[in-house]
Amino acid sequence: MPDTAWDLVTARTADLRALQGAITLLSWDQETYLPPKGAEARGEQLAALQGLYHEKLTTPELGDLIARAEQDPLTPALSPAGGEGAWQAALRALRFERERAVRVPDRLVRELAKLQSESLVAWREARAQSRFERFAPFLARLLTLRREQADALCAPPGGERYDALLEGYEEGMRVARLEPLFKRLTGWLAPLVARLAGAAQPPDPLAGQRFDVEQQWQLTLEVLQVMGFDGEAGRQDRSIHPFSLGVDPGDVRLTTRLSEKLPLSALFSTLHEGGHGLYEQGLPAEHRRTFLCQGASFGLHESQSRLWENLVGRSLPFWRYLLPRFQARFPQASGAGLTAFHRAANRVERSLIRVEADEVTYNLHIVLRFELELGLMRGNLAVADLPQAWNDGMERLLGVRPARDAEGVLQDIHWATGDLGYFPTYTLGNLYAASLFAAARRALPALDDDLAAGRLLPLREWLREHVHRHGRALPAEEIVRRATGRGLQDDDFRSYLETKYGALAP
């Protein structure tokens, strides 16, 4: 019997996924073990594979095959991922990726890739010298190209340019939903920050001491193990900026950051990246050759890391479990009690740097970036005025004003790579995390006792069942709706913060 259109589509999709895996692995190596003299060749290897991937994805034959498979009664159902036709979802995901790739002309893809690597170099220099003017011309050019790209992608009906970029990270999300949501969020966060950051800060029981990095490393491995991260389906390594990458559910790469003076930094990095890693390991491996075996969106991915880092990792029950283990490795910390540690892990401060921000102030950093990105994309804000707008925004939202661009507008890598539309997904992740954790708590009445005993598998199983196993079979918000009974909202996040910080208040 000849191959059906579906057989031919799946063979091509399997190739695309294999190429993605190889690209992912080479990128991981680039950030971890690649010797400096291999950098130039690695750039060429990645560009060649990415070019091949783009060519195979955009070839007109694949478009024809997808159209035929969609009509073909012989297209079989895969084993159901979300309880409904997985093959339809697999085709939809493939079509979505392909259409976005086809719409952008090759010339623009190449120009963007070239400009991104040049901008990255310029941004690193600009940040080191704290001179925005060094980076500004690159950002202006990136904006022009990204606008052009957004126009090629076409804004969704009733939407705007920014939506077309946003959709590259969060399928189906719109500015029209984010603006009122972020406004509401800011409305109740600002007074909460004023109350918490204005109160006297507890002393840091770890300040001024040194912590053996090998012991830190062992503790992070212990934490990964209790989380249920499968050591035979992934590994952890070290890097300056922690990250996680999924090559396959059977091969998930994490990194953590070790700093002699900041032992909690390694712990929270590992919990964060471990959360991403559990999501990748829990994806439906039976669909690994299709686009279903992927996270549903950047926001949902971030919800998994935030849930482990903050809702588990910064909770009092978990510290009951962790503190004796921490003190066994670091006797110099044995004098401090549970409350002191828990408070130190939950300080609320008006700070300049997003990646160091606590969970109360964090989203205000995102609101600022979202407002500025919208201004840039809509043409209401000129690149030259960006540092001033940034500093004014920080003062308005967070009550602090950066003295240097390195601590302000130049702090994040995202704009250097042209990633406009990415930032909002961090806040979506925080909101989804709170909703999912509240639902898990309702389903698992012994959750606090489990956390205090280091029994994290029931929570991992709940997440696997309600989030991970769907892969990309459903839209992110629909996964959350089915798991929690509600779509995107900030109520759960609000009651989480108010309950937690109400109890913590001195």
Ligand code: ZN
């Ligand atoms: Zn993350």
